[in-house]
Amino acid sequence: MSDSTLEALSCQELVELVTAYLEGSLPAVDRTRFEDHIARCDGCRVYLEQMRTTIRLAGRLTPEAVPPEAERALLSAFRSWHEK
């Protein structure tokens, strides 16, 4: 049951708490306020889902490849290091 004396979050406040919520670093009281709001608000539910989608898409990016000239230089550095 939510505490009626507890002031509800506005949508504008909620969007600033999304990362803390996803990181699990919101204090219990704020977590409850966050979840109460999400349960009642379509806009914020979609917003939270978009943030999750953004994270998921970023996770599908492949880290940039090493430039070939850098690879060559490093390989030869490794060889001469080992020969020492």
Add this chain to the structure above:
Amino acid sequence: MSTLELRELDALRAGDEEAFMALVRRHHAAMVRVAQIYVSRRDLAEEVVQEAWLGVLRGLDRFEGRSSLKTWLFRIVTNLAKTRAMREGRTIPFSALRTPEGVPEPAVEPERFRRPDDPQWPGHWASKPAQWPEARLLENESLERIQQAIEALPDSQRAVITLRDVEGWSAEEVCNALELSETNQRVLLHRARSKVRRAMERYLDE
């Protein structure tokens, strides 16, 4: 250190080229991002990382494994990048990571919400976000847009989102490698993700 890392370390010390190149491929891109926080210019960051790998080789025999190999690698990069930044005359090399709370950067444009003096719903959506079409998210262009949005971020935000969301590091690992407090790590990540989401929203609304 994990058994896997011990085995890797043995291979490196034994001169195993494949093991070394695998290590390079695994960490090079992230190292460049981290160096860029301090030296900003991409070409300088690449130089710093090359130098860091040489430092890794020089230190390999003395490395005692008190920290993980990864932590050690990134500490070398950070130290070299700081030195380089000072030499290049970036007077406060840590400025990129200073407490970011100073300048407010709202996650969503304030115009998207009802005004604070709205009689009924102050601070609630004036224009709600619309659901994203799943089919377009699966297209390659969506990934390209995400990549571009990450590239366009300020150096420190780009580094944090790359390590967390692209490379899959934990918050703790990022805090250690970048010498950030938990709060600052979270603020940088929040700003980065919020901007990337906004870029996606603009793209999908086109």
